[in-house]
Amino acid sequence: MNILLVFKEVLFNRWTSFLLIVQISLVIIVLSNVALIYEDKAQSLAEKSGMPEEHILTLMVRQSSDDVDVEQQVKKIQSLLEDINGVEGVTTINGVPLSSGAGWQQEFSTVADVQADKVNTTLYMVNSAALSALDLKLEKGRFFEAHEVQFSNASDYNLPHLAIINKATEKRLFDDQSAVGKLIYMPEDLQNPMTVIGVVEELKGVWPKSPSYDFSVMVPRVDLAFRTFYMIRHERPITTEFSEKITSLINNEIKTVLVERVNSLKDVKRKSFQDNISLLGVLNFIALILVLLTLSCVFVISFFEVKRQKKNVAIKFSLGYSRKNILGYFLWRNILVYIVVVVISLPINIYASNYTSLLYGTPTLSWLELSSVVLLIGTVVIMATAFPSWLATKTEVARLLK
Amino acid sequence: MKAETEISLAIKSFGFQWQKYMFIAAVMSLGIAVFLVVSNLYINLTSAFEQPHLHQLYKPVLNDWKKDEAFDELDSSKLPPLMSYQNSMALAQIEPGQNASSFKTEVIYYPSQAQSLSLLPLSTRVSSISFFEIFNLHFKFGGKDELTQKSGAWVVLSNQTNERLFAGANSVGKKLNLNGHYFEVAAVLEEKTHLFREHDVVNGAFEGSEDIYLPWQAADVLNPVIRGKKLCKDGKYASRYLDVKEGSCLWVNHWVKLADSELHAYEQEVSSYAQQLSATGMLTGETPYQIYRAKDWYEKSGVINNDSKIFPLLAIAFMFVCAVNACVILYAQAIEQKPDAANWYAFGLSRRSILSVFLIQSGICSLFIVALTFVFSLVGISVFKGIFPAYETSLYLGLDSFFIMVVISISFMLFFSLFPGISLSRVKPVVYLKQGGVA
Numbered sequence: 003m004n005i006l007l008v009f010k011e012v013l014f015n016r017w018t019s020f021l022l023i024v025q026i027s028l029v030i031i032v033l034s035n036v037a038l039i040y041e042d043k044a045q046s047l048a049e050k051s052g053m054p055e056e057h058i059l060t061l062m063v064r065q066s067s068d069d070v071d072v073e074q075q076v077k078k079i080q081s082l083l084e085d086i087n088g089v090e091g092v093t094t095i096n097g098v099p100l101s102s103g104a105g106w107q108q109e110f111s112t113v114a115d116v117q118a119d120k121v122n123t124t125l126y127m128v129n130s131a132a133l134s135a136l137d138l139k140l141e142k143g144r145f146f147e148a149h150e151v152q153f154s155n156a157s158d159y160n161l162p163h164l165a166i167i168n169k170a171t172e173k174r175l176f177d178d179q180s181a182v183g184k185l186i187y188m189p190e191d192l193q194n195p196m197t198v199i200g201v202v203e204e205l206k207g208v209w210p211k212s213p214s215y216d217f218s219v220m221v222p223r224v225d226l227a228f229r230t231f232y233m234i235r236h237e238r239p240i241t242t243e244f245s246e247k248i249t250s251l252i253n254n255e256i257k258t259v260l261v262e263r264v265n266s267l268k269d270v271k272r273k274s275f276q277d278n279i280s281l282l283g284v285l286n287f288i289a290l291i292l293v294l295l296t297l298s299c300v301f302v303i304s305f306f307e308v309k310r311q312k313k314n315v316a317i318k319f320s321l322g323y324s325r326k327n328i329l330g331y332f333l334w335r336n337i338l339v340y341i342v343v344v345v346i347s348l349p350i351n352i353y354a355s356n357y358t359s360l361l362y363g364t365p366t367l368s369w370l371e372l373s374s375v376v377l378l379i380g381t382v383v384i385m386a387t388a389f390p391s392w393l394a395t396k397t398e399v400a401r402l403l404k
Numbered sequence: 405m406k407a408e409t410e411i412s413l414a415i416k417s418f419g420f421q422w423q424k425y426m427f428i429a430a431v432m433s434l435g436i437a438v439f440l441v442v443s444n445l446y447i448n449l450t451s452a453f454e455q456p457h458l459h460q461l462y463k464p465v466l467n468d469w470k471k472d473e474a475f476d477e478l479d480s481s482k483l484p485p486l487m488s489y490q491n492s493m494a495l496a497q498i499e500p501g502q503n504a505s506s507f508k509t510e511v512i513y514y515p516s517q518a519q520s521l522s523l524l525p526l527s528t529r530v531s532s533i534s535f536f537e538i539f540n541l542h543f544k545f546g547g548k549d550e551l552t553q554k555s556g557a558w559v560v561l562s563n564q565t566n567e568r569l570f571a572g573a574n575s576v577g578k579k580l581n582l583n584g585h586y587f588e589v590a591a592v593l594e595e596k597t598h599l600f601r602e603h604d605v606v607n608g609a610f611e612g613s614e615d616i617y618l619p620w621q622a623a624d625v626l627n628p629v630i631r632g633k634k635l636c637k638d639g640k641y642a643s644r645y646l647d648v649k650e651g652s653c654l655w656v657n658h659w660v661k662l663a664d665s666e667l668h669a670y671e672q673e674v675s676s677y678a679q680q681l682s683a684t685g686m687l688t689g690e691t692p693y694q695i696y697r698a699k700d701w702y703e704k705s706g707v708i709n710n711d712s713k714i715f716p717l718l719a720i721a722f723m724f725v726c727a728v729n730a731c732v733i734l735y736a737q738a739i740e741q742k743p744d745a746a747n748w749y750a751f752g753l754s755r756r757s758i759l760s761v762f763l764i765q766s767g768i769c770s771l772f773i774v775a776l777t778f779v780f781s782l783v784g785i786s787v788f789k790g791i792f793p794a795y796e797t798s799l800y801l802g803l804d805s806f807f808i809m810v811v812i813s814i815s816f817m818l819f820f821s822l823f824p825g826i827s828l829s830r831v832k833p834v835v836y837l838k839q840g841g842v843a
Contacts, residue, residue, distance in 0.1 A: 017735070018735065021728060025732065035714075039711075228629050283791065288718070298431075299729045302733055303736070309739070310739055
């Protein structure tokens with residue numbers, strides 16, 4: 003195949019080539035940036051929370067009256083929930099992981115100095131059953147004992163002096179050393195450090211968009227507040243019937259509380275990430291339409307080019323060109339155009355992706371993403387050219403040259 | 405006569421090729437509809453910042469957060485959006501200006517025996533009376549006079565709460581049991597008309613507005629819950645109104661309405677107050693205070709998020725992809741039409757007239773594009789609202805959108821028809837007539 007001849011043809015049909023270049027360049031630029039945003043959104047969705055989300059029910063109850071012994075009430079609800087058949091663990095907690103709702107962010111450092119390097123974490127107040135209730139994997143040390151759990155008024159800021167941290171926090175604060183037995187300090191209360199007694203593999207924070215999302219610290223405390231969260235793990239995935247059963251059980255047995263919310267952790271996460279999930283759907287739709295538009299554009303141009311050049315093709319056949327040569331001629335024509343597209347769109351793409359990454363705080367366009375998009379659109383271009391090119395090989399030479 | 409011939413030829417030709425034109429219309433209208441829906445959201449939000457009642461609204465903020473620590477790790481220039489009760493009351497004393505101090509809490513509604521409702525937690529804002537005027541909240545039943553006459557035991561219901569508790573009837577004068585205390589309904593607000601929660605944009609500007617509004621005097625009686633540990637710079641865990649009222653916790657949302665001529669005097673007063681506080685170490689940082697225009701505050705608080713910023717750009721690119729696609733099909737269409745054009749030329753039609761015929765065909769097509777864009781936009785808006793409920797009130801098609809739709813449809817179609825049209829008008833009749841009409 004004489005590539006130079008094909009290139010001359012590209013230049014000769016400059017308008018159709020120009021339209022193809024504009025169309026495909028735009029598609030590649032849009033798709034590359036869509037891929038960048040997609041990656042940002044999908045990454046946060048794919049992250050493991052460290053808990054079996056389908057098996058955990060989150061429950062929020064609040065006092066309907068101020069004249070209640072909250073501690074007794076919490077213990078009663080805990081015991082009611084633990085007695086349910088199939089329940090494998092129940093813990094109180096001050097904020098539901100992954101929920102984007104209420105919670106506590108707390109900074110910690112490894113030295114008693116307010117200027118020291120700190121890590122912003124999600125502070126969870128849990129009871130001694132949290133390990134089984136959240137099905138956490140204890141990697142080092144031990145979990146809290148029942149007698150270590152403090153029942154404290156919500157306005158009492160004195161936190162327990164024991165802590166269990168997740169692996170990410172351990173790595174951030176102690177690098178490769180084990181955190182067990184070491185002290186961690188809150189800048190507001192340097193006189194009362196906490197001793198790390200255990201490390202769990204993974205436990206995500208409350209707010210997916212916050213820097214504290216990857217870092218968590220648990221303390222043995224039950225917050226006696228106007229509102230209490232419970233997390234209940236069941237041996238089977240959470241169903242609506244189970245949620246309703248829990249609500250009616252508490253409503254019937256405890257008259258001083260109001261069940262405000264009952265959801266599986268999976269639903270809580272879905273709600274919290276709903277915008278991202280919806281956006282991924284929209285991005286998928288945009289990508290699909292763009293691919294279809296490219297397919298249609300390349301097909302239409304190729305089809306009409308073949309139609310327009312029927313006489314030329316007939317002449318080429320009479321000059322000894324084989325069907326393979328003719329097929330190659332039309333395919334190579336669009337491949338050449340595509341190479342020009344890739345070269346032209348690259349600098350614009352880098353500029354556009356810089357803007358996108360500036361907005362989203364994501365890394366700029368990676369070569370992997372760009373080459374995936376280039377490969378995808380390249381395949382679409384070849385697919386869309388194949389049928390018209392095949393039609394060209396079926397040209398009736400005798401009739402056209404008559 | 406010439407114009408009539410051109411129009412008649414264009415209509416006939418359009419009739420023969422209508423499937424292709426419908427495909428072009430579908431592709432173009434899809435692109436324009438996506439652009440309209442996405443840009444509409446962005447335009448509606450930014451234009452919401454320019455509403456007349458926000459022009460004179462300012463948000464004073466004080467840097468009374470911890471020393472050596474940014475209030476917001478991601479943006480160190482951000483000052484706390486809330487302030488302590490003492491500071492809010494001190495700023496309220498400054499002349500000139502009309503102040504609105506408020507805070508968010510929650511109370512429980514105890515239904516009467518006649519109502520078949522269970523206990524109902526109500527999202528509540530405790531505010532001053534001026535709050536309603538400053539944020540341009542209109543009353544459906546009752547009004548400001550009723551509020552001033554009722555001493556402290558009044559409550560204002562949102563329209564939605566009034567629907568829920570009183571089936572939408574005029575409930576002014578009725579009593580509500582909130583946390584065991586009775587409050588008289590003084591007014592009911594009109595249906596929510598604001599695009600976002602203008603008075604509190606920090607924790608989700610598009611979250612629902614409050615169910616009820618109570619006066620400050622009610623807070624002394626109810627001692628409602630103040631939530632959020634981040635509120636207290638000394639690390640205290642905020643709990644109840646009376647616990648934090650006199651402390652250094654930041655929980656009061658303060659706004660002020662100022663005429664342009666009053667701004668300078670107000671700034672001087674706030675500056676002098678901030679200097680006093682800085683001297684005692686109460687304020688920290690290089691910028692101890694800031695006074696933001698409402699619009700600037702909304703921008704700083706990210707009311708328009710990154711997705712809303714980048715999607716109009718993606719939508720423009722998408723629209724151009726569709727337009728180029730339509731141009732490609734039009735070009736193919738022009739190639740197909742060349743034998744006809746050769747005949748027209750042979751029968752005496754000028755090249756200019758051939759171009760006119762093609763442009764008229766495109767003009768007819770653009771009318772279909774307008775109609776299809778309208779349908780696609782309506783479908784797109786309802787789908788978008790279904791997917792992103794937060795934008796329920798921010799997305800609508802106004803007359804201006806319709807006008808833009810018509811202008812874009814016609815101008816895009818004519819512009820992208822020019823090149824294929826010119827190509828058609830340059831037809832060489834000898835080539836096509838010799839072939840007996842075969843391209």
